[in-house]
Amino acid sequence: MGNSQAGKTLFVAGGSSGINLGIARRFALEGANVALISRSPEKIAAAAAEISALNGGRAIGVAADVRDYDAVEAALKQTHDRFGDIDTVLSGAAGNFVAPALGMSANGFKTVVDIDLIGTFNVLRASYAFLRKPGASLISITAGQATRASMFQAHVCAAKAGINMLTQCLALEWGPAGVRVNAISPGPIGDTEGMARLAPTPEAEARIKARVPMRRYGTKDEIADMALFLSSDGAAYVNGAIIPVDGGSGCGDGGGDALGGLGD
Ligand code: NAP
Numbered sequence: 697m698g699n700s701q702a703g704k705t706l707f708v709a710g711g712s713s714g715i716n717l718g719i720a721r722r723f724a725l726e727g728a729n730v731a732l733i734s735r736s737p738e739k740i741a742a743a744a745a746e747i748s749a750l751n752g753g754r755a756i757g758v759a760a761d762v763r764d765y766d767a768v769e770a771a772l773k774q775t776h777d778r779f780g781d782i783d784t785v786l787s788g789a790a791g792n793f794v795a796p797a798l799g800m801s802a803n804g805f806k807t808v809v810d811i812d813l814i815g816t817f818n819v820l821r822a823s824y825a826f827l828r829k830p831g832a833s834l835i836s837i838t839a840g841q842a843t844r845a846s847m848f849q850a851h852v853c854a855a856k857a858g859i860n861m862l863t864q865c866l867a868l869e870w871g872p873a874g875v876r877v878n879a880i881s882p883g884p885i886g887d888t889e890g891m892a893r894l895a896p897t898p899e900a901e902a903r904i905k906a907r908v909p910m911r912r913y914g915t916k917d918e919i920a921d922m923a924l925f926l927s928s929d930g931a932a933y934v935n936g937a938i939i940p941v942d943g944g945s946g947c948g949d950g951g952g953d954a955l956g957g958l959g960d
Protein backbone atom coordinates (compact mmCIF):
# COMPACT_ATOMS: atom_id res chain seq x y z
CA MET A 697 0.00 0.00 0.00
CA GLY A 698 2.53 2.57 1.15
CA ASN A 699 5.67 3.01 3.19
CA SER A 700 4.75 5.77 5.65
CA GLN A 701 5.59 3.40 8.54
CA ALA A 702 8.78 1.90 7.08
CA GLY A 703 11.38 1.39 9.81
CA LYS A 704 8.83 2.10 12.55
CA THR A 705 7.37 -0.23 15.18
CA LEU A 706 3.80 -0.57 16.44
CA PHE A 707 2.84 -2.32 19.72
CA VAL A 708 -0.84 -3.24 20.08
CA ALA A 709 -2.51 -4.34 23.32
CA GLY A 710 -5.69 -6.27 22.54
CA GLY A 711 -4.46 -6.95 19.02
CA SER A 712 -5.93 -10.37 18.29
CA SER A 713 -9.20 -9.15 16.76
CA GLY A 714 -11.54 -6.35 15.79
CA ILE A 715 -10.63 -2.69 15.58
CA ASN A 716 -7.16 -3.15 17.06
CA LEU A 717 -6.21 -5.91 14.61
CA GLY A 718 -7.59 -3.72 11.81
CA ILE A 719 -5.18 -0.96 12.88
CA ALA A 720 -2.30 -3.47 13.00
CA ARG A 721 -3.12 -4.63 9.46
CA ARG A 722 -3.03 -1.09 8.14
CA PHE A 723 0.28 -0.25 9.86
CA ALA A 724 1.78 -3.50 8.51
CA LEU A 725 0.69 -2.59 4.98
CA GLU A 726 2.43 0.76 5.50
CA GLY A 727 5.67 -1.06 6.36
CA ALA A 728 5.64 -1.12 10.19
CA ASN A 729 7.10 -3.85 12.39
CA VAL A 730 4.21 -5.05 14.57
CA ALA A 731 3.95 -6.63 18.03
CA LEU A 732 0.57 -7.82 19.31
CA ILE A 733 -0.58 -8.98 22.74
CA SER A 734 -3.83 -10.50 24.01
CA ARG A 735 -4.86 -13.21 26.49
CA SER A 736 -5.45 -16.12 24.14
CA PRO A 737 -2.26 -17.82 22.87
CA GLU A 738 -4.16 -19.28 19.89
CA LYS A 739 -5.82 -16.01 18.84
CA ILE A 740 -2.65 -13.95 19.19
CA ALA A 741 -0.56 -16.49 17.25
CA ALA A 742 -3.10 -16.48 14.41
CA ALA A 743 -3.19 -12.68 14.35
CA ALA A 744 0.61 -12.45 14.30
CA ALA A 745 0.77 -14.96 11.43
CA GLU A 746 -1.73 -12.87 9.46
CA ILE A 747 0.26 -9.68 10.03
CA SER A 748 3.56 -11.43 9.21
CA ALA A 749 2.16 -12.34 5.82
CA LEU A 750 1.51 -8.65 5.18
CA ASN A 751 4.83 -7.14 6.27
CA GLY A 752 7.44 -9.71 5.32
CA GLY A 753 7.61 -11.59 8.61
CA ARG A 754 8.18 -8.63 10.91
CA ALA A 755 5.41 -9.41 13.41
CA ILE A 756 5.32 -11.08 16.82
CA GLY A 757 2.40 -12.17 18.97
CA VAL A 758 2.72 -12.62 22.74
CA ALA A 759 0.06 -13.98 25.09
CA ALA A 760 -0.20 -11.45 27.91
CA ASP A 761 -3.08 -10.15 30.02
CA VAL A 762 -3.07 -6.35 30.36
CA ARG A 763 -4.06 -6.79 34.02
CA ASP A 764 -0.62 -8.34 34.64
CA TYR A 765 1.95 -5.50 34.66
CA ASP A 766 4.96 -7.81 34.61
CA ALA A 767 3.63 -9.76 31.62
CA VAL A 768 2.96 -6.53 29.71
CA GLU A 769 6.43 -5.22 30.52
CA ALA A 770 8.02 -8.49 29.39
CA ALA A 771 6.15 -8.33 26.06
CA LEU A 772 7.30 -4.75 25.55
CA LYS A 773 10.88 -5.75 26.29
CA GLN A 774 10.62 -8.64 23.81
CA THR A 775 9.34 -6.16 21.22
CA HIS A 776 12.19 -3.74 21.93
CA ASP A 777 14.80 -6.53 21.78
CA ARG A 778 13.49 -7.57 18.34
CA PHE A 779 12.66 -4.24 16.69
CA GLY A 780 14.32 -1.45 18.75
CA ASP A 781 12.58 1.71 19.98
CA ILE A 782 8.79 1.60 19.75
CA ASP A 783 7.16 4.40 17.74
CA THR A 784 3.45 3.78 18.33
CA VAL A 785 1.66 2.10 21.24
CA LEU A 786 -2.02 1.30 20.88
CA SER A 787 -3.86 0.45 24.10
CA GLY A 788 -7.15 -1.12 23.00
CA ALA A 789 -7.77 -4.21 25.12
CA ALA A 790 -11.28 -4.08 26.55
CA GLY A 791 -14.14 -6.10 27.91
CA ASN A 792 -17.85 -5.41 27.77
CA PHE A 793 -21.15 -7.03 28.63
CA VAL A 794 -24.62 -5.54 28.85
CA ALA A 795 -25.96 -5.58 32.41
CA PRO A 796 -27.78 -3.24 34.79
CA ALA A 797 -25.73 -2.16 37.81
CA LEU A 798 -27.96 -4.28 40.04
CA GLY A 799 -27.27 -7.28 37.80
CA MET A 800 -23.53 -6.84 38.10
CA SER A 801 -21.40 -8.17 40.96
CA ALA A 802 -18.59 -6.08 42.41
CA ASN A 803 -16.24 -8.40 40.57
CA GLY A 804 -18.11 -7.88 37.28
CA PHE A 805 -17.67 -4.10 37.60
CA LYS A 806 -14.04 -4.48 38.68
CA THR A 807 -13.21 -6.85 35.83
CA VAL A 808 -14.06 -4.28 33.16
CA VAL A 809 -12.33 -1.44 35.03
CA ASP A 810 -9.27 -3.67 35.47
CA ILE A 811 -9.04 -4.57 31.78
CA ASP A 812 -9.91 -1.19 30.27
CA LEU A 813 -8.56 1.42 32.71
CA ILE A 814 -5.90 -0.32 34.80
CA GLY A 815 -4.85 -2.22 31.67
CA THR A 816 -4.35 1.05 29.79
CA PHE A 817 -2.27 2.44 32.66
CA ASN A 818 -0.17 -0.74 32.68
CA VAL A 819 0.43 -0.67 28.92
CA LEU A 820 1.26 3.03 28.66
CA ARG A 821 3.30 3.15 31.89
CA ALA A 822 5.33 0.06 31.03
CA SER A 823 5.92 1.23 27.46
CA TYR A 824 7.68 4.46 28.47
CA ALA A 825 11.12 2.86 28.90
CA PHE A 826 10.97 1.34 25.42
CA LEU A 827 9.72 4.33 23.39
CA ARG A 828 11.42 6.41 20.75
CA LYS A 829 11.97 9.69 22.57
CA PRO A 830 11.29 12.19 21.14
CA GLY A 831 8.72 11.09 18.59
CA ALA A 832 6.58 8.32 20.05
CA SER A 833 2.79 8.37 19.65
CA LEU A 834 0.67 6.65 22.31
CA ILE A 835 -2.99 6.01 21.48
CA SER A 836 -5.70 4.83 23.89
CA ILE A 837 -8.97 3.50 22.56
CA THR A 838 -11.85 5.05 24.44
CA ALA A 839 -15.58 5.20 23.57
CA GLY A 840 -18.57 7.54 23.59
CA GLN A 841 -19.62 5.99 26.93
CA ALA A 842 -16.76 8.00 28.50
CA THR A 843 -18.73 11.22 28.22
CA ARG A 844 -22.31 10.01 27.70
CA ALA A 845 -23.98 7.94 30.42
CA SER A 846 -25.57 4.77 29.05
CA MET A 847 -28.02 2.32 30.54
CA PHE A 848 -26.47 -1.08 31.42
CA GLN A 849 -22.94 0.23 30.80
CA ALA A 850 -21.93 1.61 34.23
CA HIS A 851 -18.69 -0.38 34.23
CA VAL A 852 -17.69 0.69 30.70
CA CYS A 853 -18.72 4.32 31.20
CA ALA A 854 -16.63 4.55 34.38
CA ALA A 855 -13.64 2.77 32.86
CA LYS A 856 -13.59 4.73 29.60
CA ALA A 857 -14.06 8.07 31.44
CA GLY A 858 -10.96 7.13 33.42
CA ILE A 859 -9.08 6.39 30.20
CA ASN A 860 -9.88 9.87 28.86
CA MET A 861 -8.47 11.55 31.96
CA LEU A 862 -5.47 9.21 32.15
CA THR A 863 -4.68 10.00 28.50
CA GLN A 864 -4.68 13.72 29.20
CA CYS A 865 -2.63 13.42 32.42
CA LEU A 866 0.06 11.43 30.60
CA ALA A 867 -0.01 13.97 27.75
CA LEU A 868 0.90 16.66 30.30
CA GLU A 869 3.64 14.62 31.95
CA TRP A 870 5.26 13.11 28.86
CA GLY A 871 4.82 15.93 26.33
CA PRO A 872 8.10 17.57 27.42
CA ALA A 873 9.96 14.37 26.40
CA GLY A 874 8.38 14.49 22.95
CA VAL A 875 5.95 11.66 23.68
CA ARG A 876 2.40 12.46 22.54
CA VAL A 877 -0.57 10.74 24.20
CA ASN A 878 -3.98 10.85 22.51
CA ALA A 879 -7.16 8.78 22.39
CA ILE A 880 -9.46 7.72 19.59
CA SER A 881 -13.15 7.44 20.45
CA PRO A 882 -14.78 5.19 17.82
CA GLY A 883 -18.51 5.31 17.20
CA PRO A 884 -20.29 2.05 16.42
CA ILE A 885 -17.99 0.05 14.14
CA GLY A 886 -19.28 -2.77 11.94
CA ASP A 887 -18.11 -6.38 12.09
CA THR A 888 -16.80 -6.16 15.68
CA GLU A 889 -17.30 -8.06 18.91
CA GLY A 890 -18.23 -4.78 20.59
CA MET A 891 -21.24 -4.19 18.34
CA ALA A 892 -22.17 -7.89 18.38
CA ARG A 893 -22.59 -7.47 22.15
CA LEU A 894 -24.29 -4.05 22.13
CA ALA A 895 -26.57 -4.65 19.10
CA PRO A 896 -27.12 -8.42 18.87
CA THR A 897 -30.26 -8.24 16.65
CA PRO A 898 -30.98 -6.57 13.28
CA GLU A 899 -33.57 -4.37 15.03
CA ALA A 900 -31.03 -3.13 17.59
CA GLU A 901 -28.53 -2.50 14.79
CA ALA A 902 -31.10 -0.49 12.83
CA ARG A 903 -31.95 1.59 15.94
CA ILE A 904 -28.30 2.44 16.51
CA LYS A 905 -27.65 3.33 12.86
CA ALA A 906 -30.73 5.59 12.88
CA ARG A 907 -29.13 7.68 15.63
CA VAL A 908 -25.81 8.16 13.82
CA PRO A 909 -25.85 11.32 11.69
CA MET A 910 -24.05 9.40 8.90
CA ARG A 911 -26.75 6.65 9.17
CA ARG A 912 -24.28 3.77 9.11
CA TYR A 913 -21.67 1.94 11.15
CA GLY A 914 -18.07 3.04 10.77
CA THR A 915 -15.38 0.70 9.47
CA LYS A 916 -12.18 -0.57 11.05
CA ASP A 917 -10.28 1.15 8.24
CA GLU A 918 -11.77 4.50 9.24
CA ILE A 919 -10.33 4.04 12.75
CA ALA A 920 -7.00 2.90 11.29
CA ASP A 921 -6.88 6.11 9.23
CA MET A 922 -6.98 8.17 12.43
CA ALA A 923 -4.37 5.99 14.16
CA LEU A 924 -2.05 6.42 11.17
CA PHE A 925 -2.60 10.18 11.24
CA LEU A 926 -1.81 10.35 14.96
CA SER A 927 1.45 8.53 14.27
CA SER A 928 2.44 10.81 11.38
CA ASP A 929 4.44 14.04 11.30
CA GLY A 930 1.17 15.80 10.47
CA ALA A 931 0.08 15.20 14.07
CA ALA A 932 3.32 16.45 15.64
CA TYR A 933 1.43 19.11 17.64
CA VAL A 934 -1.59 16.94 18.53
CA ASN A 935 -1.26 15.93 22.20
CA GLY A 936 -3.85 15.17 24.87
CA ALA A 937 -6.68 15.03 22.31
CA ILE A 938 -9.68 12.73 22.60
CA ILE A 939 -10.68 12.38 18.95
CA PRO A 940 -14.12 11.06 18.00
CA VAL A 941 -14.34 9.00 14.81
CA ASP A 942 -18.04 8.40 15.15
CA GLY A 943 -19.96 9.85 12.22
CA GLY A 944 -21.11 12.67 14.50
CA SER A 945 -22.73 10.39 17.08
CA GLY A 946 -21.22 12.35 19.95
CA CYS A 947 -22.80 15.65 18.88
CA GLY A 948 -26.22 14.78 20.27
CA ASP A 949 -29.35 12.94 19.24
CA GLY A 950 -28.92 12.37 15.51
CA GLY A 951 -32.25 10.56 15.20
CA GLY A 952 -34.37 13.66 14.80
CA ASP A 953 -36.94 12.00 17.08
CA ALA A 954 -38.10 15.18 18.78
CA LEU A 955 -38.98 16.72 15.41
CA GLY A 956 -40.77 13.70 14.07
CA GLY A 957 -37.94 12.57 11.83
CA LEU A 958 -37.23 15.97 10.20
CA GLY A 959 -33.54 15.14 10.47
CA ASP A 960 -33.79 12.29 7.95
P1 NAP B 1 -12.62 -7.16 20.34
O1 NAP B 1 -12.44 -7.68 18.95
O2 NAP B 1 -13.24 -8.04 21.36
O3 NAP B 1 -11.20 -6.64 20.85
C1 NAP B 1 -10.78 -6.73 22.18
C2 NAP B 1 -9.37 -7.27 22.20
O4 NAP B 1 -8.86 -7.18 23.51
C3 NAP B 1 -9.27 -8.73 21.77
O5 NAP B 1 -8.12 -8.85 20.95
C4 NAP B 1 -9.06 -9.49 23.09
O6 NAP B 1 -8.30 -10.68 22.80
C5 NAP B 1 -8.29 -8.45 23.88
N1 NAP B 1 -8.41 -8.55 25.32
C6 NAP B 1 -9.54 -8.64 26.08
N2 NAP B 1 -9.23 -8.70 27.38
C7 NAP B 1 -7.87 -8.63 27.45
C8 NAP B 1 -6.95 -8.65 28.52
N3 NAP B 1 -7.36 -8.73 29.79
N4 NAP B 1 -5.61 -8.58 28.24
C9 NAP B 1 -5.19 -8.50 26.95
N5 NAP B 1 -6.02 -8.48 25.89
C10 NAP B 1 -7.34 -8.56 26.15
O7 NAP B 1 -13.49 -5.82 20.34
P2 NAP B 1 -13.68 -4.51 19.42
O8 NAP B 1 -15.14 -4.31 19.35
O9 NAP B 1 -12.86 -4.55 18.20
O10 NAP B 1 -13.11 -3.38 20.41
C11 NAP B 1 -11.76 -2.91 20.34
C12 NAP B 1 -11.63 -1.61 21.12
O11 NAP B 1 -12.47 -0.60 20.54
C13 NAP B 1 -12.04 -1.69 22.59
O12 NAP B 1 -11.21 -0.85 23.36
C14 NAP B 1 -13.46 -1.15 22.58
O13 NAP B 1 -13.86 -0.64 23.83
C15 NAP B 1 -13.31 -0.04 21.55
N6 NAP B 1 -14.56 0.40 20.93
C16 NAP B 1 -15.25 -0.45 20.11
C17 NAP B 1 -16.40 0.00 19.47
C18 NAP B 1 -17.13 -0.89 18.50
O14 NAP B 1 -18.04 -0.43 17.82
N7 NAP B 1 -16.78 -2.17 18.39
C19 NAP B 1 -16.86 1.30 19.70
C20 NAP B 1 -16.16 2.13 20.58
C21 NAP B 1 -14.99 1.69 21.18
P3 NAP B 1 -8.24 -11.96 23.78
O15 NAP B 1 -9.64 -12.48 23.92
O16 NAP B 1 -7.31 -12.91 23.08
O17 NAP B 1 -7.66 -11.48 25.06
Ligand code: COA
Pocket residue numbers: 790791792793794795799800801802803804805807808889890893
Ligand atom coordinates in the same frame (compact mmCIF):
# COMPACT_ATOMS: atom_id res chain seq x y z
N1 COA C 1 -23.62 -9.97 33.17
C1 COA C 1 -23.25 -9.78 34.45
N2 COA C 1 -22.01 -10.13 34.94
C2 COA C 1 -21.16 -10.69 34.08
C3 COA C 1 -21.48 -10.93 32.73
C4 COA C 1 -22.77 -10.54 32.27
N3 COA C 1 -23.16 -10.70 31.00
N4 COA C 1 -20.39 -11.49 32.13
C5 COA C 1 -19.44 -11.63 33.07
N5 COA C 1 -19.90 -11.14 34.25
C6 COA C 1 -19.21 -11.16 35.53
C7 COA C 1 -18.95 -12.58 35.99
O1 COA C 1 -20.10 -13.15 36.59
C8 COA C 1 -17.81 -12.38 36.99
O2 COA C 1 -18.28 -11.91 38.22
P1 COA C 1 -18.42 -12.94 39.51
O3 COA C 1 -17.06 -13.51 39.75
O4 COA C 1 -18.91 -12.08 40.61
O5 COA C 1 -19.42 -13.98 39.07
C9 COA C 1 -17.02 -11.22 36.36
O6 COA C 1 -17.90 -10.59 35.41
C10 COA C 1 -15.78 -11.69 35.64
O7 COA C 1 -16.16 -12.69 34.68
P2 COA C 1 -15.08 -13.66 34.01
O8 COA C 1 -15.79 -14.44 32.97
O9 COA C 1 -14.32 -14.39 35.08
O10 COA C 1 -14.08 -12.56 33.40
P3 COA C 1 -12.93 -12.72 32.31
O11 COA C 1 -11.82 -11.89 32.79
O12 COA C 1 -12.70 -14.15 31.95
O13 COA C 1 -13.63 -12.05 31.00
C11 COA C 1 -15.23 -10.35 30.28
C12 COA C 1 -13.87 -10.67 30.92
C13 COA C 1 -16.34 -10.70 31.28
C14 COA C 1 -15.25 -8.84 30.04
C15 COA C 1 -15.48 -11.16 28.98
O14 COA C 1 -16.73 -10.78 28.43
C16 COA C 1 -14.40 -10.95 27.92
O15 COA C 1 -13.41 -11.68 27.93
N6 COA C 1 -14.54 -9.94 27.01
C17 COA C 1 -13.54 -9.66 25.97
C18 COA C 1 -14.17 -9.39 24.63
C19 COA C 1 -15.08 -8.20 24.64
O16 COA C 1 -15.78 -7.93 25.62
N7 COA C 1 -15.09 -7.50 23.51
C20 COA C 1 -15.82 -6.28 23.35
C21 COA C 1 -14.91 -5.13 23.63
S1 COA C 1 -15.84 -3.62 23.58
